[in-house]
Amino acid sequence: MHDHECTCHPGYVHDTLVPQVGIITDIRQETPDVKTFRIEPPQGGKFFEHMPGQCAMICVPGVSEAMFSITSSPTNKEFQEFSIKKCGELTDCLHSLEVGDQVTVRGPYGNNFPVETDLKGKNLLFIAGGIALAPLRSVINYVLDNRDNYGHVDILYGSRSADDLVQLKEIQEVWMNTKDVDVFLTIDRPQDGWNGNVGFVPTYLRELAFDTNRIAVLCGPPIMIKFCLQALQEMGFQKEQIWTTLELRMKCGIGKCGRCNIGSKYVCKDGPVFRCDQIDELPAEY
């Protein structure tokens, strides 16, 4: 992306600080506080090509701008989607928007999950909590759309309640019906009408007792990551087998504004995807 000539500044490379206009073409209410937005450029299609795990800056002009993971897979050739939780000034505003409203989008930013290298040919275990399914959905759908390139897939996904499970329709209709894919859902507390597992993700992870012949991809709130990492290691996983993402405040997206600097890394540029042994080398400031 960065090598294209800039359309607004001729003679210079593509300027990643200047966004494109995006039109919201679809909104799905996933949970009481999560909506999935389909956003397209005015001419339709995608803003750019991306890889699973990469992010984009979405802005409501005059309100604010923030980094969001691109939840749709690159194998979706038609459009790009973002699952966004209502939890601040910008996301409150995004949740008030309607189909047809316009925002701005710039990206893609950051590295990606190593779908074409480290994950290829392996059995995969995806572990997600709450809204953190958003970045993993991109990888999972990429893997399922290239099914022959990967081994068995297990997906462990938990949330506070049954109402807080994101992308439930796709999980039930697509993921659960794909060959060699097992989906395990869990919620924090018992709830009427819920027949599945009840308990925190790390506890359920231990109960499921996966063998170590697989790569784990872990995404969730910091506390869940901490305990899942502990559980995985007790189960015999090496840190080199576990991938996760970091999330820090970002403004520029290109490793210059200083916000997401941690050690000698910039999470917006060198991350957000890290292998757990790489995270160990960083100062404990995330």
Added chain:
Amino acid sequence: MKKIAITKLNDLYAAIAQNQSLLLPIKRAGQTNFGIWTEDAEVDLQTLKTVKSAKDAFFPQSENLYTCYKDGKKISIAPEKLQEESFVVFGMKGCDVRGAMVLDKVFLANPVDNYYAARREHGIIVSLACSQPEESCFCKAFGIDCAEPEGDVVTWLTADYLYWKPVTEKGEALTAQVADLLEDADDKAVSEQKAAIAATVEKLPYANISLEGWNGDALKEKFDSPLWEQLYKPCLACGTCTFVCPTCQCYDIKDYDTGNGIQRYRCWDSCMYSDFTMMAHGNNRNSQMQRFRQRFMHKLVYFPANNDGMYSCVGCGRCVDKCPSHLNILKVIKAFGKEGK
């Protein structure tokens, strides 16, 4: 080597300003800072350090990136024009010139920041040797020679003359523009001044401060040191150090609704501020100790680790002069270095 009598400096400024804008140290309301030359400007080449560094010339404190117009629901974006005309920054000291080279490592690294790149491309640096380095100066520790700074043209100011030595192609081109005003001079004319500056530098208390042990290595050991807890205590989190610093590059991006278009601008920010890293799920640096540590670890460890050992400090000493709590990078270097042990 060329020279011009100091009585004719105004003619030189006017000649330069005829072809491009000229920024140089100007005294206003008792403070000297880089500003655009006009005939009635009070040029001040005597004050060693401008209050703010020359950083603004290439990375302004505030600049528009684009304007966003809304027509009903429809949004359109008009990117800000990049710097297209050349300009001269006259009188930059060795530390500030190196400061620009540190910023190059950040802004010209992929993906390139076009706004900065255009300014660097069109900016011509005329540096000025420091005839009287001050107590708080320690540029020598970073391998900077303030007696012969880097730049497109290097100049020396003596009692009677400004000596002028073009170094780069840009410098030669600028010299050609003002050739009528310059006389030939001998390179030796400034050797006495250079020797005098070197002698002064040797007497400065921090000129030879040791940076031993400060490099990209032992990152976590320094990060986890109990020394930070002692060092940060007087810090008021005012951010002055970051604003006067020639190499601090942290910035914020914000929108301003003018009523006729929403301007997207960026402005200097400071890693010393409590909301710098605040986000919806919390703050990863929520104590002043952590923020204080971040600033110095970045300058002395993280930055060198990413840039072949180049420090993100040039020893200008502005933070030493301006900190209201008498905290500064020297105290940090010393506390960890062999002098502190």
